[in-house]
Amino acid sequence: xxxxxxxxxxxxxxxxxxxxxxxxxxxxxxxxxxxxxxxxxxxxxxxxxxxxxxxxxxxxxxxxxxxxxxxxxxxxxxxxxxxxxxxxxxxxxxxxxxxxxxxxxxxxxxxxxxxxxxxxxxxxxxxxxxxxxxxxxxxxxxxxxxxxxxxxxxxxxxxxxxxxxxxxxxxxxxxxxxxxxxxxxxxxxxxxxxxxxxxxxxxxxxxxxxxxxxxxxxxxxxxxxxxxxxxxxxxxxxxxxxxxxxxxxxxxxxxxxxxxxxxxxxxxxxxxxxxxxxxxxxxxxxxxxxxxxxxxxxxxxxxxxxxxxxxxxxxxxxxxxxxxxxxxxxxxxxxxxxxxxxxxxxxxxxxxxxxxxxxxxxxxxxxxxxxxxxxxxxxxxxxxxxxxxxxxxxxxxxxxxxxxxxxxxxxxxxxxxxxxxxxxxxxxxxxxxxxxxxxxxxxxxxxxxxxxxxxxxxxxxxxxxxxxxxxxxxxxxxxxxxxxxxxxxxxxxxxxxxxxxxxxxxxxxxxxxxxxxxxxxxxxxxxxxxxxxxxxxxxxxxxxxxxxxxxxxxxxxxxxxxxxxxxxxxxxxxxxxxxxxxxxxxxxxxxxxxxxxxxxxxxxxxxxxxxxxxxxxxxxxxxxxxxxxxxxxxxxxxxxxxxxxxxxxxxxxxxxxxxxxxxxxxxxxxxxxxxxxxxxxxxxxxxxxxxxxxxxxxxxxxxxxxxxxxxxxxxxxxxxxxxxxxxxxxxxxxxxxxxxxxxxxxxxxxxx
Numbered sequence: 001x002x003x004x005x006x007x008x009x010x011x012x013x014x015x016x017x018x019x020x021x022x023x024x025x026x027x028x029x030x031x032x033x034x035x036x037x038x039x040x041x042x043x044x045x046x047x048x049x050x051x052x053x054x055x056x057x058x059x060x061x062x063x064x065x066x067x068x069x070x071x072x073x074x075x076x077x078x079x080x081x082x083x084x085x086x087x088x089x090x091x092x093x094x095x096x097x098x099x100x101x102x103x104x105x106x107x108x109x110x111x112x113x114x115x116x117x118x119x120x121x122x123x124x125x126x127x128x129x130x131x132x133x134x135x136x137x138x139x140x141x142x143x144x145x146x147x148x149x150x151x152x153x154x155x156x157x158x159x160x161x162x163x164x165x166x167x168x169x170x171x172x173x174x175x176x177x178x179x180x181x182x183x184x185x186x187x188x189x190x191x192x193x194x195x196x197x198x199x200x201x202x203x204x205x206x207x208x209x210x211x212x213x214x215x216x217x218x219x220x221x222x223x224x225x226x227x228x229x230x231x232x233x234x235x236x237x238x239x240x241x242x243x244x245x246x247x248x249x250x251x252x253x254x255x256x257x258x259x260x261x262x263x264x265x266x267x268x269x270x271x272x273x274x275x276x277x278x279x280x281x282x283x284x285x286x287x288x289x290x291x292x293x294x295x296x297x298x299x300x301x302x303x304x305x306x307x308x309x310x311x312x313x314x315x316x317x318x319x320x321x322x323x324x325x326x327x328x329x330x331x332x333x334x335x336x337x338x339x340x341x342x343x344x345x346x347x348x349x350x351x352x353x354x355x356x357x358x359x360x361x362x363x364x365x366x367x368x369x370x371x372x373x374x375x376x377x378x379x380x381x382x383x384x385x386x387x388x389x390x391x392x393x394x395x396x397x398x399x400x401x402x403x404x405x406x407x408x409x410x411x412x413x414x415x416x417x418x419x420x421x422x423x424x425x426x427x428x429x430x431x432x433x434x435x436x437x438x439x440x441x442x443x444x445x446x447x448x449x450x451x452x453x454x455x456x457x458x459x460x461x462x463x464x465x466x467x468x469x470x471x472x473x474x475x476x477x478x479x480x481x482x483x484x485x486x487x488x489x490x491x492x493x494x495x496x497x498x499x500x501x502x503x504x505x506x507x508x509x510x511x512x513x514x515x516x517x518x519x520x521x522x523x524x525x526x527x528x529x530x531x532x533x534x535x536x537x538x539x540x541x542x543x544x545x546x547x548x549x550x551x552x553x554x555x556x557x558x559x560x561x562x563x564x565x566x567x568x569x570x571x572x573x574x575x576x577x578x579x580x581x582x583x584x585x586x587x588x589x590x591x592x593x594x595x596x597x598x599x600x601x602x603x604x605x606x607x608x609x610x611x612x613x614x615x616x617x618x619x620x621x622x623x624x625x626x627x628x629x630x631x632x633x634x635x636x637x638x639x640x641x642x643x644x645x646x647x648x649x650x651x652x653x654x655x656x657x658x659x660x661x662x663x664x665x666x667x668x669x670x671x672x673x674x675x676x677x678x679x680x681x682x683x684x685x686x687x688x689x690x691x692x693x694x695x696x697x698x699x700x701x702x703x704x705x706x707x708x709x710x711x712x713x714x715x716x717x718x719x720x721x722x723x724x725x726x727x728x729x730x731x732x733x734x735x736x737x738x739x740x741x742x743x744x745x746x747x748x749x750x751x752x
Contacts, residue, residue, distance in 0.1 A: 036297045036298075036364075036367060038363050038366075038367060039367070039370060041370065041375060042363055042366040042367055042370060043363075045118060045120065045366060046359050046362055046363060046366070048118060049092075049118065049362070050092075051344065051345045051348050051349070051355070051358070052092070052093070052345050053092040053093075053117075053118065054344070054358050054359070054362045055093075055340050055341045055344040055345055055358075056088070056091070056092045056093040056094055056095060056341055057092075057095040057120065057362050057365050057366065058095060058327075058332065058333055058334055058340040058341070058344065058358070058361055058362060058365065059093065059094055059095050059333075059334055059338060059340050059341040060095060060096045060097065060098060060123075060125065060301065060333055060334065060335045060336070061085070061088075061094060061096075061097050061098075061335075061336060061338070062097065062098055062099055062336055063085065063097040063098070063099065063100045063105065063109070064085070065100050065101060065102075065105035065108070065109075066099045066100055066101045066105075066446075067099075067101045067446050067447050069445070069446045069447070070099040070101070070127070070446040070447070085097070085109065086108065086109060086112040087112075089109050089110075089112040089113040089116070089122060090112040090113065090115050090116050091116065092116050092117060092118065092120065093341055094113075094122065094341075095122065095123065095333070095365055096122045096123035096124060096125060096169075097109060097122065097124060097125070098124070098125035098126060098127070098169075098171070098335070099125075099126055099127055099446060100124055100126070100166065100167075101165075101447060102165055102166070102387070103165055103166050103382045103383065103384050103387050104384075105166075106124050106165070106166030106167075106381075106382050107166070107379060107382050109122055109124075110122055110124075110166075110378050110379060110382065113378070114378055120366070120369070121369055121374040121375065121378035122378075123168050123169055123365075123368065123369055123372070123374065124166050124167050124168050124169065124381075125167065125168070125169040125170070125171060125222075126162055126167045126169070126170060126171065126446075126447075127170075127171050127172075127444055127446055128158055128162045128167070128170050128171075128172065128446075128447070129171075129172050129174070129188055129444035129445075130142070130154070130158070130172075130442065130444065130445070130568065131154070131157075131158050131161075131400070131441075131445065131448065131568055131569070132158055132161035132162040132165070132391075132447050132448070133161055133391045133392050133447060133448050133449070133452075134157060134158075134161060134391070134392050134393075134396040134397060134399075134400050134448075134568075134569050135400065135441045135442070135445050135448045135453065135568035135569045136154040136157070136158065136399075136400050136403050136404075136568045136569075137154075137403050137404050137407040137442075137565055137566065137567045137568055138187050138188070138442040138443070138444075138510075138546055138565055138566045138567075138568075139172075139173070139174065139187070139188050139189055139190060139200075139204075140178070140186060140187045140188070140189060140190065140191060140546065140547070140565065140590060140591070141404075141407040141442075141565030141566065141567060141587075142154065142200075142403055142406075142407050143189075143190035143191050143196060143197075143200055143590040144406075144407045144408075144409050144563070144565070144587035144588055144589065144590050144631070145403070145406035145407055145586070145587060146196065146587075146588055146590075146672050146694055146696070147406060147696070148199045148200055148202065148203035149203065150402070150403055150406060151200050151203040151204050151207065152203040152204065152206050152207035153207065153399060153403075154207065154399060154400075154403050155172075155173070155203070155204045155205075155206075155207025155208045156207040156208070156210065157395075157396045157399055158170070158207075158208070159207065159208045159209075159210065159217060159218055159219045160217045160390055160396075161390050161391060161392075161396070162219060162447075163216060163217050163218060163219050163381045164216075164217075164381065164383070164386045164387045164389075164390040164391070165381075165382075165387050166381050166382040167219055167381065168219055168220060168369075168372045168374065168381060169219055169220040169222065169266065169368075169372075170208050170219045170220070170221060170222060171222045171224065171268060172188075172204065172208065172221065172222065172224070173200070173201055173204035173205060173208070173221065173223060173224075173259070174188035174189045174223075174224050174225065175189065175190070175197060175198075175200075175201035175223050175224070175255035175256055175258070175259055176188075176189045176224070176225055176228075176229045176230040176252070176255075176270075177189065177191075177192060177193075177194065177197055177230045177231075177251055177252055177255065178191055178192060178230045178591065179192045179230065179231075179591075179601045179602070179603040180230065180231075180232075180234075180235035180600055180601035181235070181519045181547045181548040181549070181591065181594070181600045181601070181602075182234065182235025182236070182515050182516055182517060182519060182547075182600055182601075183230060183232065183235035183236070183237070183515055183547075184235075184237060184443075184509070184510050184511050184512065184513065184514030184515045184516070184546070184547070185229070185230070185237065185511060185512055185514075186230070186510070186546070186547045186548075186591065187442065187443060187510040187511055187546035187547060187566075188443075188444065188511070189230065190255075190590055191589075191590030191591045191628070192590065192591050192592065192603040192604070192605075192628060193590065193603075193604075193605065193628060193691050194250075194251055194254050194255065194605075194690075195690075195691045195692065195694075196590060196691065196694075197254075197255040198254050198255045198257075198258035199258070200255075201223065201255040201256070201258045201259040201262070202258045202259060202261065202262040204221070205221045205223065205259045205262040205263065205264045206262055206263075208220075208221040209221050209263060209264075209265065213265065213371045213372050213373070214371065214372060214373035214376075214380075215373075216373075216380050216381050216383075216386070217390075220265040220266055220368060220371075220372060221259070221264045221265060221266065222264070222265075222266040222267065222268050222301065223255075223256055223259040223260075223264045223266075223267050223268070224267065224268035224270070224303070225268055225269065225270035225271065225279075225303060226256060226267050226268065226269055226270055226279065226285065226286070226290060226300075227248065227252050227253060227256060227270060227274075227279065227285060227289075227290075228241050228243060228247075228248055228252040228270065228272070228274055229241075229270035229271065229272055230252070231243050231247070231252065231272075231274075232272045234515075234517075235515050235516075235600065235601070236515050237271070237512060237513050237514075237515055238271045238272065238309075238513075239272060240272060240273050240274075240276075241272045241273070241274050241275075242274070242275055243274065243275075245723065246684075246719060246723065248274070249719055249723060250718070250719055253289070253294070256290075256294065257294055260294050260295060260296050264296075264298065265298045265299065265368060265371065266298050266299045266300070266301055266368065267290065267296060267298065267299075267300050267301070268300075268301050268302070268303055269285075269286060269300060269301070269302050269303055269306055269331060270303070270306075271303055271306050271309070273313060273315075277315075278309075278310040278313050278315050279306075280302055280303075280306045280307045280309070280310050280326050280329070280331055281307075281310040281315050281316065281322070281325040281326055281329045281331075282329055283328065283329040283330055285329075286300055286329050286330030286331060287329065287330035290330070291330065298364065298368070299332050299333060299364045299365060299367075299368050300330055300331055300332045300333070300364075301331075301332065301333040301335055302326065302331050302333065302334050302335045302337075303335060304335055304336045305335070305336050305337045306335070306337075307322055307323065307326040307331060307334050307335075307337055307339055307340075308322050308323075308337040308339050309322075310322050310325060310326065319337070319339045319342070319343065320339070320342075320343040320346070320347070322339055323339040323340055323342070323343040323344060323347060324343075324347050324352050324353055326339075326340075327340065327344065327347075327353055327357060327358070327361065328353065328357065332360075332361035332364050332365065333361070333365060344358060392452070392569070397569060397570060400568055400569045400570045401570035401573055401574055401577075403567075403568075404567035404568060404570050404571055404573075404574030404575075405574045405577050405578065405583050405586075406586055406587060407565055407567060407574075407587050408562055408563065408564055408565075408567070408574065408575065408578050408585055408587050409562070409563040409585065409587035409588060409589055409630075409631040410560070410561070410562055410563075410578070410585035410587075410631060410632040410633070411561040411562070411563060411589075411593075411626050411630065411631070411632070412558070412559065412560055412561045412632070413559070413560050413632055413634075414559035414560065415559055417538050417540060417559045417560045418540065418560050418578075418579065418581075418634070419578075419579065419580055419581030419584075419634060419667075420498060420540075420579050420580050420581075421580075422463060422464050422465050422580055423464060423465035423466065423469075425469065425497040425498050426469045426470075426471070426495065426496045426497045426498070427460065427464070427469060427470050427471075427496055427497070427498050427499075427500060428471045428472075428473065428489075428492040428493050428495065428496035428498070428499050428500070428537075429456060429457050429460060429470065429471070429472045429473075429499075429500045429502060430472075430473050430474075430475050430489045430492060430493065430499060430500070430501050430502070430528070430532055431474070431475055431476070431501050431502035431503045431525065431528065431542075432474055432475070432476055432477055432478045432502070432503065432506075432525065433456065433502035433503065433504060433542070433544045434456060434457050434472050434473070434474060434500075434502045435455050435456060435457035435458065435472050436455055437450040437451050437453060437455060438450055438506075438507075439506050439507045439544060439566070440453040440454070440455060440566065440567070440568070440569075440571045440572070441453055441507065441566060441568055441569070441571075442507050442510070442546065442565070442566025442567075442568065443507045443508065443510050443511030443512075443514070443546065443566070444511055444512075445568075448569070452569060453568065453569050453570075453571060453572075454569070454570055454571060454572035454573050455571070455572045456500075456502055456542065456571070456572045456575055456576070457470065457472045457572070458572055459572030459573045459575065459576035460500070460572075460576050460579070462573075462576070463576040463577075463579070463580045463582075464580075471492050471495065471496065473485075473488050473489045473491075473492040474489075475488065475489035475528045475532070476489075476524045476525050476527070476528040477524065478505070478506045478509075478522060478524075478525065479506075479522045479524060480524055481524040481527070481528075485528070486527065486528055486531045489528055489531065489532050490531050490532060490534075490535055493532045493535040493537050494535055494537075496537060497537065497538075498537060498538050498539075498540070499532055499535075499537050499538070499539040499540070500539075500540050500542055500579070501528075501529055501532060501539055501540065501541045501542065501555070501558065502542045502544065503521055503525040503528070503529060503541065503542075503543065503544070503555065504521060504525075504543045504544035504545045504549070505521075505522075505544060505545050505546060505547075505549075506544075507546070507566055509546065510545075510546025510547060510566075511546070516547075518597050519547060519548065519549050519550050519594075519597050519600060520549060520550050520551075520552060520597055521543075521549065521551070521552070521555055526552065526553060526554075526555065529541075529553065529554040529555045529558075530553055530554045532554070533554035533557070533558065534554075538559060538560075539554075539558045539559065539560075540558065540559075540560040540561075540562065540579070541555050541558045541560065541561045541562065542562050542564050542575060543555075543561065543562065543563050543564055544564060544565070544566065545563065545564075545565060545566075546565065546566060547591070548589075548591040548592060548593045548594065548600075549593060550593070550594050550595065550596050550597040550599075550625070551593065551625065556625075562575070562578065562579075562585070563587070563589070581634065581667070584633050584634040584635070584667055584668060584669055584670065585631065585632065585633055585634065586631070586633060586669075586670035586671075586672070586696070587631050588629050588630060588631035588672050588739070589626055589627070589628055589629060589630050589631060589739075590628065591603075591628065592604055592624040592626070592627050592628045592740070593624060593625045593626040593627075594624060594625060595620045595621060595623070595624070595625045596617075596619075596620055598617070599617075599620075599622070602624065603628070604624065604627055604628040604629075604688075604689060604740035604741060605687040605688070605689060605690050605691075605740075606687060606688060607685050607686065607687055607688070608685060608686070608687075608688050623741055624740075624741055627739045627740045627741035627742070628691075628739065628740040628741075629672070629674050629691070629737075629738065629739035629740045629742075630738070630739040630740075630741075630742075631672070631738075631739075633667075633669035633670065633671060634665065634667035634668075634669060635663040635664075635665040635667050635668065635669025635671070635699060635701070636663065636664040636665035637661065637662070637663055637664075637665075637669060637671050637699075637738070638661075638662045638664060639659055639660070639661060639673075639736060639737075639738070639744060639745050640659070640660045640662065640745075641658070641659060641660040641706075642657070642658070642659045642736055642745035642746075642747055643657070643658045643659075644656070644657050644658075644734070644747055644749060645657075646749070647747075647748070647749045647750065648749065648750045648751075648752050649713055649749065649750075649751055649752070650713065650751070650752060651713050651727050651729065651751055651752075652713060652714075653712075653713050654710055654711060654712040654713065655710070655711045655712075655713075655749060656708060656709070656710055656711075657675060657708070657709040657710075657711060657734065657736065657747075658706055658707065658708050658709075659673065659706070659707050659736045659745060660704055660705070660706050660707075661673060661697050661699065661704060661705055661706075661707055662699070662703070662704035663699035663700065663701060663702065663703055663704070664702065665701060666701050667701060668698070668699065668700050668701060669698075669699050670696055670697070670698050670699075671696070671697050671699060671738070672694055672695070672696055672738070673694065673695050673696075673697055673707045673736060673738075674691060674693075674694045674736070674737055674738065674739070674740070674744075675691070675692050675693040675694065675709050675711070675734070675735070675736050676689040676690060676691055676692065676734070676735045676736075676737060676740060676744075677689070677690055677692050677711070677715075677716065677732055677733065677734050677735075678690070678732065678733040678734075679716065679718065679728070679730070679732055680730060680731040680732060680733060681730050681731065682718065682728055682730065683720055683721055683726075683728060684718060684719070684720060684721060686718065689735065689740055689741075691740065692709075692711060692715055692716075693709045693711065693715075695707055695709070707736075709736075711734075713727050713751055714727060716732065716751065727751065728751070729750070729751050729752055730750065730751060731748060731749075731750050732748065732749055732750070732751065733746060733747075733748055734746065734747045734748065734749060
């Protein structure tokens with residue numbers, strides 16, 4: 001179990017007792033170990049501030065000057081009086097706002113703040129998860145590229161656009177591990193694997209922050225949600241999580257550590273509790289682990305109302321008690337609830353919260369603003385000409401198309417149905433996602449215009465030699481049938497040579513508060529698929545989805561299946577590029593697609609059972625329908641000649657692994673070569689396989705290439721019985737394979 005705090009969270013303490021508890025708890029020592037020295041400017045400001053002004057700096061609020069999409073996400077913003085917001089900014093009762101829209105709105109609030117007594121600039125944050133005006137694939141889709149460099153480039157492009165409109169801070173990347181496909185926020189992360197998620201966390205942090213936070217094209221990154229939000233029971237947002245400390249440290253902490261090591265400036269607390277300890281009020285998480293162990297020295301911000309909600313969970317008596325618990329736990333900045341502004345002054349006056357703790361939190365807020373260059377120029381990211389010049393540039397749109405192409409995963413291509421010819425074939429595009437401007441960008445795109453995205457039907461018409469050969473029929477809505485829809489779809493299929501079936505989830509079915517109990521294609525679309533498939537024409541399924549799905553019936557049995565996620569601004573063009581062979585598919589699944597919905601949570605790196613033959617369901621096997629790492633190309637790829645530099649290495653040694661990859665097909669291909677390892681006998685049982693390395697190789701037709709991996713013994717470390725990293729001697733199995741469950745090529749070696 002996690003360490004429990006030594007100080008009761010319910011104690012109402014007088015000043016001297018509170019200070020003693022604060023010092024005895026070990027919090028100051030933990031914080032000192034991860035504390036960025038404050039500048040003279042920041043120290044001077046803190047010395048001049050009243051407790052009310054300090055509480056204001058620790059308050060972050062939504063703004064009513066926002067986009068329609070953002071207002072739906074954060075409806076309380078629309079209820080706040082505009083005059084009060086500007087008055088609060090000028091009076092020092094507000095440290096920043098989030099999800100504002102445009103330079104004018106940001107300048108208005110910043111101007112008010114600079115008229116304040118101390119002239120402390122505000123900070124402007126935004127939920128720009130995968131693009132501002134130029135929208136890139138949802139993070140889970142982009143993770144299918146297995147390309148951290150691509151993720152860094154798209155994050156940089158998003159930062160350039162949002163910074164041009166006055167944003168200083170982005171609430172991304174989400175680095176939660178997602179192993180339960182029911183959880184809607186799986187779409188925001190990089191999937192189920194620790195290595196891939198850590199690589200993406202590092203890359204996206206670098207992309208957002210650039211070389212310097214003071215650059216007018218950089219924004220502070222915010223890794224979220226700390227920690228183990230993806231472990232919420234039943235895949236349900238805001239729910240409790242009950243995991244072992246081993247699982248916390250082996251699975252959920254490493255991506256956060258990767259972001260910390262990349263210099264991530266801020267972190268957001270998770271909504272859930274772990275074993276009865278809400279993260280927003282858990283000192284053991286926000287201080288002992290995050291600062292004391294991981295060395296994080298930045299700012300900790302709460303999630304929307306997450307601090308006051310610890311009262312609803314039963315950890316605090318009321319909002320005032322919640323404010324005390326959260327600030328003492330290590331939550332520096334309160335988002336949306338206003339409980340720090342409302343209650344910190346009285347808590348300090350009563351001696352229930354030491355001023356020292358408040359000053360630390362304020363120091364972190366001001367230090368971040370200083371690093372962002374806001375004291376030198378509060379309006380440095382607010383330039384109307386720059387805002388116009390940086391939006392949807394040709395390089396950004398080209399990058400969006402590249403990222404979308406690289407994110408598409410081909411699950412099946414029986415009989416080499418794909419790629420399609422550009423002429424001579426009548427194609428029927430059928431399904432609720434066949435055409436139209438919606439459900440292209442994906443969830444968490446608050447500032448983009450849907451009309452600017454390219455849909456599937458438009459792109460296919462542009463890709464073929466004669467657009468009159470293309471027919472489009474909806475056939476069904478996403479979750480309800482259309483009167484006569486199936487009949488119209490069947491007629492279109494009979495008149496066509498090839499069918500493209502565009503089915504799946506609408507974007508609102510993924511994201512926050514969008515958990516699904518059954519991860520299947522909705523019944524009306526499944527019925528549409530069965531009817532269209534019965535016509536007997538070759539059918540390609542183009543899935544629209546933000547999570548792993550359990551595919552069934554005609555959708556599963558289609559000869560060709562593409563996972564197209566939500567790909568953003570260039571979605572239609574990218575899918576058409578793959579369909580007609582302008583580029584080949586190269587994406588790989590970052591999450592396992594289970595055989596049935598009842599399997600979830602399912603992930604490839606599970607531990608070995610004692611009775612493998614019986615570790616199955618009565619009705620189906622216990623493995624993936626399409627495993628992590630799976631994805632096909634238009635090439636014919638073979639693996640041969642696996643060799644190792646040695647079959648025995650010391651505990652401080654390394655191993656070189658080589659394999660020959662050949663493309664025996666007629667199309668060029670980009671193959672993702674994956675290296676997995678299993679520790680056969682260890683003091684703690686180990687997963688059946690763990691990804692240790694991966695590399696892309698580009699192969700022209702009829703060409704081969706040798707791929708080399710260097711595997712250090714240190715890469716084989718795990719947390720021992722004492723939860724400390726250890727490399728143990730013994731036998732290891734090694735696979736070089738095209739997926740986590742493919743046989744591939746196997747070898748064994750020993751660590752001696």
